[in-house]
Amino acid sequence: MGFERFAPVERVIDIDGTPISIWRPPDMESLIDLTAFEMDERIPYWADVWESAIVLAEEIAPLDGRGLSLLELGCGLGLPSLVAARAGFAVIATDYEEPALEGVRFNAARNGLTTIRTREFDWRNIPADLGRYDHVVAADVLYESHHAEALAGVIARTLRPGGLAMVADPCRQKAAGFAPAARAAGLGVVKQQARRPRAATDGPVVEIYHVTFPR
Numbered sequence: 001m002g003f004e005r006f007a008p009v010e011r012v013i014d015i016d017g018t019p020i021s022i023w024r025p026p027d028m029e030s031l032i033d034l035t036a037f038e039m040d041e042r043i044p045y046w047a048d049v050w051e052s053a054i055v056l057a058e059e060i061a062p063l064d065g066r067g068l069s070l071l072e073l074g075c076g077l078g079l080p081s082l083v084a085a086r087a088g089f090a091v092i093a094t095d096y097e098e099p100a101l102e103g104v105r106f107n108a109a110r111n112g113l114t115t116i117r118t119r120e121f122d123w124r125n126i127p128a129d130l131g132r133y134d135h136v137v138a139a140d141v142l143y144e145s146h147h148a149e150a151l152a153g154v155i156a157r158t159l160r161p162g163g164l165a166m167v168a169d170p171c172r173q174k175a176a177g178f179a180p181a182a183r184a185a186g187l188g189v190v191k192q193q194a195r196r197p198r199a200a201t202d203g204p205v206v207e208i209y210h211v212t213f214p215r
Contacts, residue, residue: 013160018061024049044099047100053079059208060084065084069089069091071130081104136211151183165212170204
């Protein structure tokens with residue numbers, strides 16, 4: 001049945017003056033599997049579009065991605081990946097949850113985007129053939145304290161020297177360990193001033209870590 005089994009509903013999001021359609025399951029809570037959570041902390045956060053993904057997509061939209069590669073970590077429904085593909089990047093969207101990747105493929109097809117590939121990826125087991133990328137991005141993935149070190153390690157393994165990673169987070173306290181972990185992994189980190197999505201007047205503010213891999 002594919003992604004259609006979730007009876008997805010459309011949400012139109014304006015990114016940098018251009019609308020993009022995201023289809024998502026109508027009820028995230030109905031997807032919670034208590035057994036999966038107890039075994040591996042799995043909660044279907046992938047099934048919604050969060051403010052961090054919107055802010056990150058807004059940062060990606062003005063870039064010229066022609067001839068460049070981009071890897072999204074913990075992509076969920078893949079809004080940043082979709083916007084990156086629209087900007088010309090060759091994109092690989094990765095997530096721990098296969099249904100999320102089904103959603104990326106569904107949304108890419110509905111938006112007429114053909115330069116996105118998907119790959120299931122567990123940060124604890126980095127594939128030897130994953131490669132390195134000009135840009136590595138992630139939105140709202142630092143919701144447990146131990147994720148900071150794991151994410152820093154993945155970026156150090158996948159960001160091309162001279163490249164740029166961007167990590168968006170809604171100012172969670174548990175994200176505070178990311179910058180020290182990234183520096184310990186040999187990366188440079190600058191935190192951008194927090195802001196809301198450009199169309200929002202309330203709700204959480206999002207900070208973006210700009211991460212570099214010195215040449």
